[in-house]
Amino acid sequence: MTFTLRLAHLYPDHMNVYGDRGNVIALRQRCLRRGIDLEVIPVQPGDTIDWTAVDLAFFGGGQDSGQALITTDLIERQGPGLRSAIENDLVMLAICGGYQLLGHYFRTHTGERLPGLGVLDVYTIAGKRRMIGNIVIEVDLGHGPQRLVGFENHSGRTFHGARVRPFGKVLTGHGDNGQDGWGGAVYRNTFGCYLHGALLPKNPQLTDHLIGLALRRRYGQQAELLSLPAERELAAQRVMVQRLLRRF
Numbered sequence: 522m523t524f525t526l527r528l529a530h531l532y533p534d535h536m537n538v539y540g541d542r543g544n545v546i547a548l549r550q551r552c553l554r555r556g557i558d559l560e561v562i563p564v565q566p567g568d569t570i571d572w573t574a575v576d577l578a579f580f581g582g583g584q585d586s587g588q589a590l591i592t593t594d595l596i597e598r599q600g601p602g603l604r605s606a607i608e609n610d611l612v613m614l615a616i617c618g619g620y621q622l623l624g625h626y627f628r629t630h631t632g633e634r635l636p637g638l639g640v641l642d643v644y645t646i647a648g649k650r651r652m653i654g655n656i657v658i659e660v661d662l663g664h665g666p667q668r669l670v671g672f673e674n675h676s677g678r679t680f681h682g683a684r685v686r687p688f689g690k691v692l693t694g695h696g697d698n699g700q701d702g703w704g705g706a707v708y709r710n711t712f713g714c715y716l717h718g719a720l721l722p723k724n725p726q727l728t729d730h731l732i733g734l735a736l737r738r739r740y741g742q743q744a745e746l747l748s749l750p751a752e753r754e755l756a757a758q759r760v761m762v763q764r765l766l767r768r769f
């Protein structure tokens with residue numbers, strides 16, 4: 522049986538900093554190598570999307586100005602369909618600016634309040650100093666603790682309500698707000714965090730986790746994800762993690 526998955530890439534022209542597009546390429550490549558056809562649907566302002574047909578969504582980071590340009594479209598046009606897809610376990614990854622806009626709001630450093638979709642119980646307030654640098658978080662994707670590596674650059678500090686759980690614990694770097702050790706948040710199958718990198722090419726175990734979730738959601742629990750080597754990526758990841766953790 523051939524599997525097909527559909528991925529919606531939200532606002533690729535407005536929300537794509539630090540090579541976040543690489544996440545979509547990594548998903549496509551690791552699908553392709555398993556014979557899974559990944560159809561990528563770019564979501565541009567004004568587009569009509571059937572969210573019931575979407576299996577995966579990716580929402581990258583952006584500058585405050587890019588975020589301001591798409592919030593109305595996100596909330597008013599995509600809002601109802603996207604919100605109910607997320608409630609229905611759509612598999613979604615949102616990075617930095619995208620993560621912020623899935624929350625209640627983002628107050629920028631100029632004091633502008635950008636409303637978010639409100640589907641993640643988080644809110645973000647910009648601080649004076651940007652949080653920049655490499656970051657390592659520890660996550661549990663169902664097989665015990667694992668480390669993910671990335672790069673962060675954000676003014677926003679994200680704080681969490683009771684309806685999200687932590688995605689990871691910060692081992693080095695700032696993370697969501699530089700205070701409480703949260704490295705991203707999870708709600709149902711939606712994952713938000715500050716790790717650019719791009720995140721998925723550097724961390725193939727997360728790529729596979731997302732593909733596996735999407736495959737089972739679409740085709741049922743028996744849809745097994747073929748195991749696929751990622752030795753070189755994992756070796757590079759180990760070196761990066763070790764180097765970063767040694768400095769602290």
Ligand SMILES: NC(=O)CC[C@H](N)C(=O)O
Nearest residue numbers: 582583585617618676677
């Ligand atoms: N890298 C990003 O996506 C930045 C998001 C947002 N503009 C901030 O500065 O916090």
